[in-house]
Amino acid sequence: MVAESVKPRRAPLWARLAAVSGVVLMLTSGAVFVTGSALITRYTGAVDADGRLFGSASSGRRGAEDIRGPLNILLAGIDPRDEHTAPLSDSIIVAHIPAGMDQVYMFSVPRDLYVDIPPFAPTGYAGGTAKINSAMSYGSATGDGRHDVRQGFQLLARTVGQLTGIQDFQAGAIINFGGFKKIVEAMGGVTMKIDMTVRSEHLQPSGKPRPRRPECADNSCAHPYTGPQKTYRPGTYHLRAWEALDYVRQRYGLPHSDYDRQRHQQQFIKAMAGQALSKGVATSPSRMLAILDAAGDALTFDGNGHSVLDWGLALKDLNTDNMVSIKLSGGGVYAGDTYLGEKLADGSEDFFEAVREDRVQEFLLAHPEFVNRNS
Template identity: 65%
Template sequence: MAKTSSKRRAPLWARLCAIFGCILMVLSGSALVGGQVLMARYAGAVDNADLFGNAASATKVSDIKGPLNILLVGVDPRSEEQTPLSDSIIVVHVPRTMDQAYVFSIPRDLVVDIPSFAKTGFRGTRGKINSAMGFGSAVGNGKHDPVQGFDLLARTVQQLTGIQKFDAGAIINFGGFKKIVDAMGGVTMKIDQNVKSEHLQPNGKPRPRLARCADHSCEHPYYGPQAEYKVGTRHLEGWQALDYVRQRYGLPKGDYDRQRHQQQFIKAMAKQALSKDVVTNPTKLDKVLKAAGNALTFDGNGHSVVDWGFALKDISSENMTLIKLPGASLFNNGRYQGEGLEDSADEFFSSIRTDAVGTFLFQHPEYFNNNA
């Protein structure tokens, strides 16, 4: 492991991709209340793709057995001419018992070895992990395909963690995020500290940008009134939820605070997805599933997203354990290089491979995100 600095300069990344886990929970709930037609409609709306480059053949639903590892990647919408970057990288480990889920995120600025990739002629390098998707995405004529890029990112995460293969994966397009939250009727969550928005006004419109910062050269390019999120239990609309989990400027612990807020949001959204207000309301459920289908590109290694919904039906927000990987910023002659993990992360990754995460967490309680 690289030597790390105790000082942390947080990168500008945002939004954990809680969407996929919530989708599976909604599907499980709809299955229990007889939503077969809605599930079939949703399965048809999901964009299925070969994310791992292995063209897996279909198998039986009963073959989805633990332990399982799922890779989730969140991206902002970009044109084919723009290089895709993974804004959020999450691994979900489901133990052999199939009754709980361990969720951890990988810092997008984590410095890792990115392997070579024959499809693009990329020879490999050492750099920030969020660039792996970009290095693997080139398809010629100046075009980029995030599906192909996912393949190289998955290989990079496998090399980092020692996970031999992922059992499923998904790309979540944050352009559809707001629609999913709004289709659910918003999300109720606890705000644990006062937060002001760097990006939006109180009415949800973008804050004006300083003319001299048009080239994105300024760290704080915005001015004018700010949306605020005050301490307490609040019900957030889609734009508010998305904005809240983006914020790090002005917070005492910067990106550490933001990561905690994102994990709090994961559990709040999962709870909302399984509420009676959603799963027993056919109209609302239909809207949620269709919005989710438009935001998701999925590879279940031969299984449909509905198959996965059934397989993980025993997992709820109450038995989702949210984990924080300890790390700090790397500096070279005072210049920020990226993020590094503490040595104990190797032992944590080993517990993933041996399906012994529960034992590891008992011995390392500091990995629990107790405030999430």
């Protein structure tokens, strides 16, 4: 929120470069920053302090020099929802930045992970066991028939913290997949490597929605669509915005279902971050401003009292080539023949401990099976 009713002057090039770096950081981590109070709607050189994501009070405006590693950032991706619909976090990603602040380790939390969700007083939720993507839903009700994704993120953060032992996230972001498409459009699409054949559940080759089978008009079918499917084949391609968003959302028909989708999302984030910081994008003021405007529609960002610009400056040495994608394996949880969700494989607790103690590199050297080789 700009304090005075004057049109803000355009930031200098170095500031806009840093702001783009901050946006890339948000996209890299995936969701809502956990402990602060600064809601960024678009970069204007100012901070709007009305959009707290975790209900905590701001500790006052600080500078980039106060952002020190190690850092853990939580991101949640959601489908477009109106305020009368409970949100679900369809994508949950944690980005760990070591003390040296020159590298990023990304790991996804499976959306169907069957976990204990803690009690949440603001909604009267007593706690229980459910899929982790429902935590945001249980925490979002405002008591008047409406839902607040920022409030829901508080419970999601507590749930992820309970799962991983990471009690404090230094930043967080919520990304709306519908608005996210605008970011990719502003970038002119994204070039990335596709590592397996993926068929779209939702779209035809033209990008138009696939028709529904007549008997599925009431949304009672698990797979209601029929007709030709958009197909993505192995190779390196320049994806248009709708193709990119469609590709990273697919899980049906993949050998490892959501685990393959998690890998594809991480591959896409790395490709997009590298492209956003490339000379062709970062040195074009018009393209940078278009990306920032699009990000304003797609992202809710909480940087613990720091602006996007602060984060961009603090992470100026971050190299997108040093992004490491982590693979957390798992399997199904059943009650008799009833599928309840997923559980993480043995060894995941040891990885979380390495994150908490900022020794991820040492852990991966001893356990290379945790690294996504195709990223």
